[in-house]
Amino acid sequence: MAIECLVLGAGQEVGKSCVVATIGGKRVMFDCGMHMGYHDRRHYPDFARALASWGAPDFTSALSCVVITHFHLDHIGALPYFTEVCGYHGPIYMTYPTKALAPFMLEDYRKVTMDQRGQEEQYSYEDILRCMKKVIPLDLKQTVQVDKDLVIRAYYAGHVLGAAMIYAKAGDAAMVYTGDYNMTPDRHLGAAQIDRLKLDLLITESTYAKTIRDSKHAREREFLKAVHKCVSGGGKVLIPTFALGRAQELCMLLDDYWERMNLTVPIYFSAGLTIQANMYYKMLIGWTSQKIKDSHAVHNPFDFKHVCHFERSFINNPGPCVLFATPGMISGGFSLEAFKKWAPSEKNLITLPGYCVAGTVGHKLMSGKPTRIDLDKDTHIDVRCQIHQLAFSPHTDSKGIMDLTEFLSPKHVILVHGEKPQMAFLKEKIESELGMPCFYPANNESVSIPTTHNLKMSTTERFITSCAAEQGKQSLRKRNLIHGTGTSEVNVTDEGEAEGVLLMERHKAPKILCEDELLQVLGMERHLVQFEAMSSSRIEAAVESELKRAEAADLGSEEK
Amino acid sequence: MMGELVEMHREFVRYYGPDTDGLPKWMEGEKLNEFPSVLQKAVTEDKGNGLISLMPLYSSLKENDVILFSDLSSLNDMDEDNEKLDEHAMDETDSLLCRHSVLRDDGADADEKILFLCNSDDVTEEIERISFICSCIISAIKSGGSVLIPIGRLGVILLLLELISETLHSSSIKVPIFMISETAAEVIAFTNALPEWLCKSRQEKLFSGEALFGHVELLKEGKLFLFPHLHSKGLLAAWKEPCIVLCPHWSLRLGPAVHLLRRWRADRRCLLVLEQGSDAELSLKPFMPMAIRVLECSFLSGVRAAKIDTLLGVLKPKFVMLPEGLKSRYSSKERPWSFLYYSKGKTIELPNLQEDFEVHLATDVALGLQPRQLNETTAVARLRTKLFVSSGQYQLAAAEKQSDQSKWHLLQRDAVDPDRLLPALQEKGMVCSFAADDKSAGERSVLITSPGYALVKITSDRTVIYCDDERTSKHIYDALSSVCNGI
Incomplete structure (x- = not known):
């Protein structure tokens, strides 16, 4: 199992954020933004190319869901185009404020560009309304079961009203996509907040990958x-x-x-x-x-x-x-x-x-x-x-990115939403200081992240207790050592490891048992094997006596 | 609804006697016709649809082991609804709706199928009840009296506020509405700032840019006034009778309600709206004699009994805990869950539900296992791991060290057969022979002379390997385990 991460936008640049992660076999699109600097094909992420590479008939069957982090156009600008023109009809998630405020942003921008450049209209006002109607609002820390295997959850990101970091989990693989975030509170928004999650992958913005900002008050x-x-x-x-x-x-x-x-x-x-x-x-x-x-x-x-x-x-x-x-x-x-x-x-x-x-x-x-x-x-x-x-920015600085990454301690890090040289600098820093493999793919590149995989198995209470007992003993030993009351232990490295037996029977789920339980279940017996060293004299004595006995036995059998 | 009205009137007569003022105004024929929706609409049969809106919430609770109904009032309508229970369980459309909601939380394409909270029957009923109260209030106002509403339920107050202001507006009456409570300002501010917690139709207001509740407009237009106390600055300036006052406390023993009731009790044009449940007679005793009209009303609270089965069908618990008092009324016959009944001060022991624990076995550990086939259907493998608990899950990780070799044991089906050991040892290139045994002690010995000297003593439950060379002893152990039907 692995997390496959395709960067459709904001790879080594700022603008049109869009990352598609395949996690536990589920494809999730994080953000669907537009690039404000371009007015040609590069305006939107290259959806068609992605679809071709997935080999799926349409976007709805290719993607499990789309999650939007906040209402800025470089994160949501392409959404009406994606749903109404490209024809994606699956679930779309965003927070309540984002759902409430996004139509204004989209319509405002649509009007400005229409007035100004006489551009070909990409989507209409009705498209925006139709698109927003499909959106499922999310609350903070609400766990949403997108389908049987895929779970998403939003965390507070600061940045703008309603901005969220998105946690996604499918099977044993888990990841966080931060969107844009701010690690220090400002006058009207709080600082980003997230639980200490066990993550295989963190995809973080890196707008200020190299900058450490001074005090806001000044x-x-x-x-x-x-x-x-x-x-x-x-x-x-x-x-x-x-x-x-x-x-x-x-x-x-x-x-x-x-x-x-x-x-x-x-x-x-x-x-x-x-x-x-x-x-x-x-x-x-x-x-x-x-x-x-x-x-x-x-x-x-x-x-x-x-x-x-x-x-x-x-x-x-x-x-x-x-x-x-x-x-x-x-x-x-x-x-x-x-x-x-x-x-x-x-x-x-x-x-x-x-x-x-x-x-x-x-x-x-x-x-x-x-x-x-x-x-x-x-x-x-x-x-x-x-x-x-103005020198106000709602983005976190380099220190904030490092702090969040260290706090979450993911197994891998991917940087998006930044400029290439700064990203290279931050990648070095993350790899050397935090020891996590870090990537910053360009647009339309993908990265594959290996994930740990666990087998689910049933076990008996007794096995769990015996494991726990081992560990308990261990911690007691340690405490003795720390307080200096006990005698010094030699066995400290043996960190409460326990033994059990995995029983596999046809047509039944495998189960882990204690030895005693296995004996009962299968009607087996215990046979002790002891290793004893012998002094050479004892060996000799034993061998001699055995040889004598053997001879005697041979004689005996011959007699018979 | 009609029945309720008659009941209400009967109560009215019981409390105040038939000679108070004849029939109350609102009981008269022409007045009745003013509320057609209240009276004409037949109370549609309760189909448990009200639960639909709760499904997203409950879907996250699924596969619970125990559900505890803690609030007795949530089962208030047990009697009347009891007969309907089975019928509902069979209702196909219901279960279809439920299944749908469980699979897809509140998917956008499921909009038509999932009813909003406000559309469900219960809530319609509740709204009708409140619009009835509202019409009573209006008629009191029209007759020149003031209205005192010492009800503490926030939901009722918010709905009342909206409906009253609408009706006042449509009949172009201008009377001030006062909310006199220390928490009024805060409550009103909060209710308009928590869209995530409201029903879907109210949330739509957020998305279309309207205020969530009507009281925002009322405040802006100067129709609603919020004051913390009766003696608050500015209250007297704004005060104008007739007026509508919402204030604590429903017990009529404290708060502004006491003073206002004293002021209006003798005025038969005025109206007091009370919530049913507390003993009205007792509450009103200190204010006797009084001419003020009293309207007692009940409000919906909690889940209706008819919906419990639908809910449980979705949650699929193993046990359901109900208050002891409901034992006779609600039994677990033909239901896949069993009921436990609780009462105050008594400890109930729950049967241990967990026979098996679930552990997560790291793939690297699983790959390192050496399973051994015992027979055609069974295989076993020894496992040496470390146990971790992370986010509530048991995790087995690879052990760092192999076990101590000084004492091993085999788990076997049949006793070790020394006759099979000999060829196994020879296969490993050892020169060996049986030593003469004292067969009476049940002990057999095998003597190994090459590659090193070793002696193996076998009894039915124990094997001792005497050997100085670690490698040789390991070979002997391997040979031993290969002949034994076990691990």
Whole structure:
């Protein structure tokens, strides 16, 4: 038996996460993401190729289930395509928040790409709804029996609301696919939490395979200082974010700060989407950090006090304000509109997310300090505003990955969702420091992991007790040694090993018995065999006497 | 339902006498017609469908050994449902549904077959009961009276809140609803933040972006007020009669309910909604005489007796523990499980269910075994292992060391035959012969002269090998074990 692991996406790259693991004969797809950087065939995982290699007629019969870890598009973006276009009709699992929030993410992205590039439509809004309807929601630590042999369970992963690490077990083989996770709690989410499981394989993200991050407080302070400086100078702050996740985190930070500093500058959310998302956050308190859970009945932290009602025309209003606008990388939409308006004034401030895809305005702003951005032939924007790059990331750093790997102590590790050189570094580290074989396959490569296999057998109570008794004796001996009360034992290496007999009968399951029980069952007897050494004189004496006897016997027989 | 209504009225008359105010308003003909769904819909036969929604939950409990019904109230309707038990066990559609649910937890394609909790008969009944209470409340409000509801059941309160507000809205009456309890704010906040624990239809609300319960809207619109105490700041400002008040305590001995009942007891337009079960007469005694109308209602709790068989059929336990009081009513005749009856303060000994233990044998150990065929159907192999327990399972791993050679023994079917030992030894290239025996002692000796000197003494239950050379003695042992029918 082995776990066969085929990486369809996020192999030696970040984007379109998709891993298919064959565990105990069951094929499970973990995540089904899209790549935001490509707009050709590489946009989605190569499903057709995988299907051909499995030799199955269709995806539904090839896969036991699909499990989605969280609602980010690089983890779920290809799902409607996979179910509605490729025709996968089997079970799909994701957590409650992911099921609730994923349609927004998918629809938002579908609209943006449609507007922008006039791309061929891959799937429609109806496809998204149909796809989401098939999804079976998961709760944390709920053990779901996918079929007779396959069991999955979700663990809290931090990262974004509803993110989960997935444990899968079929037969004796067990594995964990982490998705994206965060080992330190942030303002609204807790840290990843998982049981100490016995694993053959751990598939972990490795976005920050080489980075160890410094304190979060310093970065938060820096951000608040920049915003405060801007608004007190009468400037406007544009915070382009995705609707979910960072927006809530940053808004909590600002709302808190506003309260403490007694600021009255309005904070706006541009999109209805974000307001709706806030409502979801309020309903899904159970998935946030412990601090919020403890206090939400008194004060729901997603009831932002300083967030004001917003209308699109407000971007022309004079005076300072803070605006959250989507999309995050200023690739279009309202954030681009606001950017056009506000970028020419040096009083204003634009914050940029930690990562921007090449080709977006965000990416241009990040690389160097441009004074002019050309949107197209006729539109140019003079950029005079200040630019602040956010250094918040909901991903774990290198130390976190090592900590989790050490905690779980799997037999093998596979790295995905990272950049090749950093992954190579982390692989070395895992192999040398933790002594676990580690792989980081590229896309469409597969890795085979050997697993331990156990035979299930019945045994009698007596055998178990006799084993336990041996072990008990052993531990007693050890204790004596430790306390120095007993005499020194020579027999310490004999770690409570017990003897038994395996009885195999035709048409019956094999059974392990104690010797005594076997004697009873089969009507056998015990025959002792003793080994005795003899001194050479005794041998001689014995041999001599025997020889004499033999001679006598011979004589006797001759006489007869 | 009609029967219940009549019963309720009878009770009403019994407590307050026929001369209180004639028939209560809601018992009058035209009022009755206002609740057609309550009265006209025949109570459909209970098919145990309510369990369907619990199946995913129970499927993880399958193959349990003992099920303990701890709550007596869960068997409250034993009598009336008892006759239906057998009939249900035979109901094919039921078992089909069950099987389906067990195999696939709550598979997406099984949606049509699995009924939501809210669709099942019990819950429909419960909702009807609550809508009846609701209509009584509305008529009290219409007559200008206030309503006091000292019921502690959260589920009932949440449903009541939704239904009352709907009815108030549809009949365009504006009265404030107060929830006066120290836990009110917390409870209301919590109920809207735990979608994972709600029925499927409520979960759908989450996925379509609505609030889980109607009270979120009510709070926002200023129709529902939450206060921790009667003397809370702001309560007086918001207070307006007639109003609807939900507050503890159902015993009518503590909490805001005491004060409010004192205030309204003389007003025959007002209504007090009580839960059946506690002694109403006793509860109300301190407030006598009173003119306030009292509505006593019972609510569903626990699993209905009719559903026990369906449940047990799915779980397939070996034993079921029931309270002693049910011994006569529920017997294990023709059922594959047996019942144990418990009573307070008495210890019940459960029969030991585990004859066999299950162990996991590592493949490397299994491959290292040297089985020996005893006869055509039986083979045995010696096993030397270490026992581990990991996550509740016994695991046998390879032993590190072979056993001590100073004393071995053979397990055999027939006694060792010394006559067969000789050829076996010779086969191994040893020169040997029988030594003269003292046959009366039942002892035979074999003398080996090459490759080394050795002496083997055999009795019926013991063989002693005298030899200085370890290799030779091992050869002798091997020869011995090869002639013995055993291991």
